Amino acid sequence: MNVIKTIKEMQQYVQETxxxxxxxxxxxxxxxxxxGHLTLLHEAKRENDTVVLSIFVNxxxxxxxxxxxxxxxxxxxDERLAKEAGVxxxxxxxxxxxxxxxxxIQLKVTKRVDVLCGAKRPGHFDGxxxxxxxxFHIVTPNRAxxxxxxAQQVAVVDALIADFHxxxxxxxxxxIREEDGLAKSSRNVYLTEQERKEAPFIYKSLxxxxxxxTEGETNPExxxxxxxxxxxxxxxxxxxxVDIYSYPHLTQIDHLSGRIILAVAVAFSKARLIDxxxxxx
Amino acid sequence: MNVIKTIKEMQQYVQETxxxxxxxxxxxxxxxxxxGHLTLLHEAKRENDTVVLSIFVNxxxxxxxxxxxxxxxxxxxDERLAKEAGVxxxxxxxxxxxxxxxxxIQLKVTKRVDVLCGAKRPGHFDGxxxxxxxxFHIVTPNRAxxxxxxAQQVAVVDALIADFHxxxxxxxxxxIREEDGLAKSSRNVYLTEQERKEAPFIYKSLxxxxxxxTEGETNPExxxxxxxxxxxxxxxxxxxxVDIYSYPHLTQIDHLSGRIILAVAVAFSKARLIDxxxxxx
Numbered sequence: 001m002n003v004i005k006t007i008k009e010m011q012q013y014v015q016e017t018x019x020x021x022x023x024x025x026x027x028x029x030x031x032x033x034x035x036g037h038l039t040l041l042h043e044a045k046r047e048n049d050t051v052v053l054s055i056f057v058n059x060x061x062x063x064x065x066x067x068x069x070x071x072x073x074x075x076x077x078d079e080r081l082a083k084e085a086g087v088x089x090x091x092x093x094x095x096x097x098x099x100x101x102x103x104x105i106q107l108k109v110t111k112r113v114d115v116l117c118g119a120k121r122p123g124h125f126d127g128x129x130x131x132x133x134x135x136f137h138i139v140t141p142n143r144a145x146x147x148x149x150x151a152q153q154v155a156v157v158d159a160l161i162a163d164f165h166x167x168x169x170x171x172x173x174x175x176i177r178e179e180d181g182l183a184k185s186s187r188n189v190y191l192t193e194q195e196r197k198e199a200p201f202i203y204k205s206l207x208x209x210x211x212x213x214t215e216g217e218t219n220p221e222x223x224x225x226x227x228x229x230x231x232x233x234x235x236x237x238x239x240x241x242v243d244i245y246s247y248p249h250l251t252q253i254d255h256l257s258g259r260i261i262l263a264v265a266v267a268f269s270k271a272r273l274i275d276x277x278x279x280x281x
Numbered sequence: 282m283n284v285i286k287t288i289k290e291m292q293q294y295v296q297e298t299x300x301x302x303x304x305x306x307x308x309x310x311x312x313x314x315x316x317g318h319l320t321l322l323h324e325a326k327r328e329n330d331t332v333v334l335s336i337f338v339n340x341x342x343x344x345x346x347x348x349x350x351x352x353x354x355x356x357x358x359d360e361r362l363a364k365e366a367g368v369x370x371x372x373x374x375x376x377x378x379x380x381x382x383x384x385x386i387q388l389k390v391t392k393r394v395d396v397l398c399g400a401k402r403p404g405h406f407d408g409x410x411x412x413x414x415x416x417f418h419i420v421t422p423n424r425a426x427x428x429x430x431x432a433q434q435v436a437v438v439d440a441l442i443a444d445f446h447x448x449x450x451x452x453x454x455x456x457i458r459e460e461d462g463l464a465k466s467s468r469n470v471y472l473t474e475q476e477r478k479e480a481p482f483i484y485k486s487l488x489x490x491x492x493x494x495t496e497g498e499t500n501p502e503x504x505x506x507x508x509x510x511x512x513x514x515x516x517x518x519x520x521x522x523v524d525i526y527s528y529p530h531l532t533q534i535d536h537l538s539g540r541i542i543l544a545v546a547v548a549f550s551k552a553r554l555i556d557x558x559x560x561x562x
Contacts, residue, residue, distance in 0.1 A: 007446055011446075011448050015448075018299065018300075019299075019300070019302055021300055101443065101444075103391075103440075103444045104390060104391060104392040104393055104437075104440035104441075104443075104444055105388055105389065105390050105391065105410055105437075105440055105441055105444045105445070106388070106389045106391055107386055107387070107388060107389075108386065108387045108388075108389055109385060109386050110384075110385060110386065110387055111385040112385055129386055130445075133445050134445055134446050137445055137446045137447050137448055138446050138448075140448065156385075156386075159384075159385035159386055160385075160386055162382065162385075163382075163384045163385055163386045164386070164411075164414050164415055164418055165288055165415050165418045165419050166418050167292050167296075167418055167419075167421065
């Protein structure tokens with residue numbers, strides 16, 4: 001596995017790769033790899049000749065009161081996991097390499113962001129779109145892999161690629177779950193024993209709602225109330241939001257039809273968990 | 282010469298070109314080709330295996346009161362000139378092809394734009410940056426050619442490429458001039474006979490100022506006044522601006538050093554002419 005730290009070397013590497021008519025699969029991350037990332041790498045490996053993993057804790061997607069400095073980092077462990085996953089190139093640039101100058105041009109995401117988790121993180125997706133624009137130009141992948149756990153991020157990347165005609169195919173990868181259905185997350189370790197027993201009901205409530213919709217219920221307010229009731233019946237978590245939108249546009253709908261997302265955030269004592277289902281009605 | 286009208290075909294074409302390890306030179310234009318464009322094509326031809334010319338009158342770079350609808354178009358003539366210039370691909374998309382949806386993500390140019398001609402065209406360079414981002418993704422050129430006649434546009438493209446690490450080399454091409462020094466422009470035909478005699482003094486005044494700076498003058502205000510006086514002595518045009526900035530940052534400077542631009546706009550009865558010199562002090 002190559003570890004590349006400069007933009008120039010990375011661009012050179014992929015240029016040579018492409019001359020050999022080899023496809024490049026790209027998994028952009030902020031490191032501290034978990035099973036979700038490994039699944040993305042696995043998919044990238046399966047579909048491409050070359051796999052590039054980037055590890056870059058991107059300062060521009062953190063708000064002023066967010067945890068950029070304390071965001072967990074463990075490069076040695078990540079490097080080992082990447083090697084085991086068959087990554088060909090680990091791109092690991094510094095902040096100075098990625099942001100050498102005060103920018104002249106800003107990216108502003110004007111839709112799909114004022115809902116769900118984005119509503120509480122103004123500017124977050126501007127930073128995500130900015131760093132991905134850079135990374136897509138540096139890695140020039142054929143395919144880029146993102147986890148559906150963060151469905152809103154996938155929606156923003158979808159818009160980024162479409163709006164600017166990036167020659168990149170977005171590959172959304174389904175959420176990886178524990179056997180009892182709980183979406184895998186590094187935050188699950190912060191759950192108490194009791195909360196860990198309750199947490200799978202988040203996914204169960206979403207599945208039940210999907211079932212109700214499949215059976216013909218078309219009123220989003222009714223479904224939202226049912227999910228909320230379900231969560232209250234089975235968990236002691238505080239419901240942060242239960243929302244239903246069109247997907248990937250993330251606009252309000254009065255009547256359930258087309259592709260939709262059911263999304264939930266529940267705050268337990270020391271961990272805020274999110275989960276979602278997207279499907280065609 | 283291929284005429285390609287869809288993004289998909291264009292992306293396919295350049296992908297195949299690159300597999301042959303051929304370089305792509307790109308000249309983006311709004312059509313109605315003149316000698317300036319032909320010089321860009323000539324340079325692109327000289328330095329690359331394949332030359333792509335785009336003709337697209339980009340609506341997003343016109344203000345609400347500007348002349349998008351009446352902007353001159355003559356595709357047959359352009360096609361003939363492109364063929365004669367040895368263009369390999371003429372990319373000629375419709376507005377619907379380039380802007381199929383209401384955008385989710387906006388580009389905002391926050392520096393280098395509130396001066397010179399940009400000061401009077403709010404949003405103009407946002408549109409330029411947006412369409413070039415699209416075109417760079419569609420054509421994926423190795424080199425992109427822009428005329429220094431529009432030095433501010435070159436400065437914005439320079440920032441666009443640097444900020445987002447586009448794998449594209451910007452090639453600025455010097456302004457083409459008549460024998461008497463007047464910068465070539467489609468607008469020169471609107472000059473009266475008397476104005477046509479006066480107009481070369483724009484370039485002469487810039488050259489004289491450069492000479493004064495080379496000889497040691499470091500005060501920008503003094504130089505500006507001298508250019509203005511020179512223009513008033515030799516033309517009846519109305520001076521729109523005479524400005525001196527750092528280049529390509531286009532920031533105010535108190536003391537002439539480093540790379541600078543001397544830029545002038547003079548309004549004659551039916552034609553507003555611009556010209557500039559950039560050089561290292």
